[in-house]
Amino acid sequence: MRSAFVAAAVLAIALVAPSFSSAGNNVRLSNDNATGDYISLYTQNTGTAYDDPTLQECRVSHGRQNEPAVAINPRNPSVILGSSNDYCGVYQPAGAAVQTPIGPIWLGYYRSQDGGATFRSSLVPGYPDDTSPYAALAHIRTASSGDPVIAWDNHGRAFFGSESSDDPAGTKKTFGDVWVAVFDNPAGETGATSNDGKRFVRSELVAQGSSAPNLLGKFNDKTAIEADRSGSSCDGNVYFAWSRFTGNGGVAIYFSRSTDHGASWSSPKKLSSATDVQFPDISVTGNGHVYVTWRTFMAKKHDTDSVQITKSVDCGAT
DSSP states (O other), X not given: OHHHHHHHHHHHHHHHOOOOOOOOOOOOSSOTTSTTOSOOHHHHHHOOOOOOHHHHHHTTSOOOEEXXXXXXXXXXXXXXXXXEEEOTTTBOOTXXXXXXXXXXXXXXXXXXXXXXXOXXXXXXXXXXXXXXXXXXXXXXXXXXXXXXXXXXXXXXXXXEEEEEOBOTTOOSSBOOOEEEXXXXXXXXXXXXXXXXXXXXXXXXXXXXXXXXXXXXXEEEEEEEEEEOOSSSTTTTOEEEEEEEEEGXXXXXXXXXXXXXXXXXXXXXXXXXXXXXXXXXXXEEOTTSOEEEEEEEOOOSTTOOSEEEEEEESSTTOO
């Protein structure tokens, strides 16, 4: 009887065992060794030629990238956007007589329209020597930026969240703004979905940091972003969360929302009560409820190591 039971159990496991496909070949998102890459997004969208020293350096430097993010278009899974801390403009190419920093660390913009088989790479507009017409649409203040997070809505828009590390005044002090870049379909929501998230619309500041040495000022970091795709009354809202470091004064989780597709952002709202918290994450359920989680560390006796959660049932308003 026992052997029959075991045999039946093995058969049941075999029937429900998942199938796994073999991994495909690795694909580069940042093609700094390919002809025709690191072309300005302004040129890619308008056909008008534009170039600058940072993009020229990115094509030949073989600079490193880290902290990547990737998101698939919910309207067309063949369209994939990626980003990273892209160092392509930072150093002279290998073999140069002097290896000195010449450009910024910035957000990469990597785009695939064939399901990830190939990517074309560029930079999110607004880096320091960007003088293209898109630069005027980047309402940010920073000398470098990174730590990308990406979200799509259901209307052809993509949102890139970032934190700013370096003082635009050129000092060695930390800075700590957080901001969000918006990309849409050049033909609007009814345009071909293969063009979703292609045109740069704007970058807007969400929360300001303060210039101070050694993270002793107000420094915003550890970002998370999500968009409502529920079809509810909250559909299209964009939600952004981050950790705010205040020197020796502890860390808190803050939250902001946009109800106009990233054109403006609500005043930052503090979500946490513990003194050492990081790594927020955001989820939106099918009814438009917003959940934010974060990690709490045991910094003081009344704190415990835990994952905490808070919920909004009014589209992130409270």
